[in-house]
Amino acid sequence: MEYDKKYWIHKSIRDPRYGFIHLSERETLLIGTPFMHRLTRIKQLAHTYLVYPSAVHTRFEHSLGVLYMADKLCSCYNIEDERREIIRCATLLHDIGHGPFSHLFEKIMTKINGKEFTHEHVTRAIIKYDNEIRSILDGSLKVDRNLSNIYDQVLSFFPEESGTKKEDSDPLGRSILSGVIDADKLDYLRRDSFHTGSEYGNFDLERMLSTLTAFKDNSKEYPAIWEKGTLVLESFRLARYSLHVQVYQHHTRLIADRMFLRALESAIFKETKLPQKLFKFYGHENEFVGNLLEIDDASIYELILSKCKHDNNSNAFRLIRDLKNRRLFKRAYKKEFNELPATKRMQIYKKEDDILEKEIADKANVPQEGIICYKESQEAGFKGYWTFGHITESGEIPILYLDSEGKPHPYEDKSPITLQKEAPTILYIFTRKEYREPVSSACKALIS
Amino acid sequence: MTVNIDPDDLIMLILESASTGDGKINGRTTIQKIAYFSVSGLGIENDYMPHYFGPYSPSISSSIEELISIGFVEDKLIITNKGRKMYSYFLTDDGKVYSFNLAKKFKTAFSKIKEIVDSVEQISGDRINRISCAAKIHYLSRNSREKNLDIKSALTKAKSLGWDLGEKQIIKGIETLQNLKT
Numbered sequence: 001m002e003y004d005k006k007y008w009i010h011k012s013i014r015d016p017r018y019g020f021i022h023l024s025e026r027e028t029l030l031i032g033t034p035f036m037h038r039l040t041r042i043k044q045l046a047h048t049y050l051v052y053p054s055a056v057h058t059r060f061e062h063s064l065g066v067l068y069m070a071d072k073l074c075s076c077y078n079i080e081d082e083r084r085e086i087i088r089c090a091t092l093l094h095d096i097g098h099g100p101f102s103h104l105f106e107k108i109m110t111k112i113n114g115k116e117f118t119h120e121h122v123t124r125a126i127i128k129y130d131n132e133i134r135s136i137l138d139g140s141l142k143v144d145r146n147l148s149n150i151y152d153q154v155l156s157f158f159p160e161e162s163g164t165k166k167e168d169s170d171p172l173g174r175s176i177l178s179g180v181i182d183a184d185k186l187d188y189l190r191r192d193s194f195h196t197g198s199e200y201g202n203f204d205l206e207r208m209l210s211t212l213t214a215f216k217d218n219s220k221e222y223p224a225i226w227e228k229g230t231l232v233l234e235s236f237r238l239a240r241y242s243l244h245v246q247v248y249q250h251h252t253r254l255i256a257d258r259m260f261l262r263a264l265e266s267a268i269f270k271e272t273k274l275p276q277k278l279f280k281f282y283g284h285e286n287e288f289v290g291n292l293l294e295i296d297d298a299s300i301y302e303l304i305l306s307k308c309k310h311d312n313n314s315n316a317f318r319l320i321r322d323l324k325n326r327r328l329f330k331r332a333y334k335k336e337f338n339e340l341p342a343t344k345r346m347q348i349y350k351k352e353d354d355i356l357e358k359e360i361a362d363k364a365n366v367p368q369e370g371i372i373c374y375k376e377s378q379e380a381g382f383k384g385y386w387t388f389g390h391i392t393e394s395g396e397i398p399i400l401y402l403d404s405e406g407k408p409h410p411y412e413d414k415s416p417i418t419l420q421k422e423a424p425t426i427l428y429i430f431t432r433k434e435y436r437e438p439v440s441s442a443c444k445a446l447i448s
Numbered sequence: 449m450t451v452n453i454d455p456d457d458l459i460m461l462i463l464e465s466a467s468t469g470d471g472k473i474n475g476r477t478t479i480q481k482i483a484y485f486s487v488s489g490l491g492i493e494n495d496y497m498p499h500y501f502g503p504y505s506p507s508i509s510s511s512i513e514e515l516i517s518i519g520f521v522e523d524k525l526i527i528t529n530k531g532r533k534m535y536s537y538f539l540t541d542d543g544k545v546y547s548f549n550l551a552k553k554f555k556t557a558f559s560k561i562k563e564i565v566d567s568v569e570q571i572s573g574d575r576i577n578r579i580s581c582a583a584k585i586h587y588l589s590r591n592s593r594e595k596n597l598d599i600k601s602a603l604t605k606a607k608s609l610g611w612d613l614g615e616k617q618i619i620k621g622i623e624t625l626q627n628l629k630t
Contacts, residue, residue: 339519342520345546346520346546423517424519
């Protein structure tokens with residue numbers, strides 16, 4: 001296979017952050033598949049647009065941006081063309097398994113399937129069962145230029161199920177898709193900042209790229225950063241933290257997300273208007289992949305509305321209609337768990353949400369459907385730089401620190417900023433505007 | 449002996465056991481392995497799986513984080529004699545109120561956990577490799593079909609789990625294991 005300039009620049013697509021993103025013929029074919037195109041109908045930031053109106057960018061443009069960043073990282077690490085193509089394709093496809101409203105959908109899938117579910121499991125299943133994507137990757141699709149077979153290598157980037165965590169055979173390559181510094185984060189922090197109109201996620205990308213390198217230890221290579229890149233890595237960590245607090249965990253977005261989840265749960269479990277089998281994944285992968293093509297942000301709203309519209313008492317219908325009209329629940333109570341009395345704290349922490357909601361509803365004398373309880377552990381975004389040369393416990397490949405003599409150290413030993421405190425878990429009680437006062441008083445009486 | 453204790457309460461009991469010593473457990477690996485020996489000894493259902501530093505439980509890991517985030521446990525960064533950074537875990541005042549009552553509720557299980565915590569402290573101290581190696585040997589023998597796992601099979605099995613153990617380490621691990629009150 002000849003990887004000349006023409007190979008990499010079959011098509012060029014404009015991007016508001018990077019100018020042109022160049023695609024090979026294979027990548028051009030991949031973005032033309034229905035599964036890739038479905039990502040144009042899934043917002044990158046779920047309901048964040050209700051707070052930041054211009055945050056309506058999609059998983060599709062993010063996927064292109066991740067491919068662009070993956071290519072930059074391949075250059076930093078001197079990765080040769082054949083491996084570069086595999087990594088570029090894996091990063092381009094990394095989000096095709098996302099359901100409507102991205103990570104929110106994973107929560108309902110975990111509940112229905114009875115075990116931890118991530119979109120990566122679906123990505124793997126789509127690559128396996130979608131004939132079009134498969135034929136583009138295994139080279140059986142006939143086009144002007146013969147395509148090599150990279151199917152197995154691309155598939156290997158996506159785990160079958162969460163399970164045994166072993167040492168990685170290619171930590172450097174995998175770090176580009178899932179590492180402390182990976183193409184995903186390098187793109188989404190700056191892209192989400194751009195589309196929200198905030199500056200929180202910005203950092204000096206050029207400096208970051210110029211200080212990253214590959215470190216060889218025995219037969220394996222690991223991602224590493226030179227000493228002079230320490231400050232930019234710290235600003236990257238801070239960017240991640242700020243964006244989490246200010247954007248991803250903004251309370252209005254949390255409210256909208258919870259209303260959607262509650263509507264979906266109600267339609268499936270309480271009102272039984274949506275069949276559970278639609279969401280069964282394990283053991284039904286092929287069928288699930290077939291159904292998924294039609295499910296996106298807008299269609300899941302419409303599905304709930306159409307199935308529940310004939311029931312005057314449908315909570316699911318009311319919640320989705322209110323979401324569409326931005327009639328959002330309000331925050332009636334917010335308390336950090338470490339502020340609650342020691343004797344009551346664990347009891348409240350372990351209490352099922354619907355039991356707590358019922359107690360509050362009874363005390364406030366309002367309908368239980370008008371209350372949503374949510375316990376949130378804030379993502380600090382500062383931890384996770386552990387373990388020299390081996391995968392972190394969260395499964396991400398860590399970054400090594402190289403001193404001026406090229407000697408590696410765990411990054412945590414050299415970081416000038418160390419956040420020691422874990423972010424607190426917060427208890428939120430959301431309710432309808434008209435119930436705010438009685439619910440707030442009930443919470444104070446029952447919890448504080 | 450089988451008892452039903454969830455991961456949050458198990459961590460609280462481990463730290464309550466340590467509170468008669470200096471009150472601290474040093475190192476994430478140490479607390480993971482103490483919890484591993486505790487769930488094995490008490491027959492508690494668990495999700496331990498092989499990880500680089502030995503058996504590792506995602507539930508125990510997230511429980512530690514949760515307990516910190518609700519203000520029952522505190523972690524503090526310390527630097528060992530060899531210059532490595534590690535986290536030291538201990539109960540907050542609010543945590544002590546909760547764990548005191550918990551120890552009374554699970555009296556028998558608590559004394560077993562205390563035995564494990566004390567013997568780990570005595571045998572391994574801050575030498576995390578030693579406890580980690582002992583936990584690996586324990587995991588290998590627990591998950592082996594053979595009744596008496598010999599060194600050769602242990603080496604092969606360890607390798608299949610991604611653990612690069614040598615013969616000497618296995619012998620040392622067995623020794624440590626025999627001295628631990630697991």
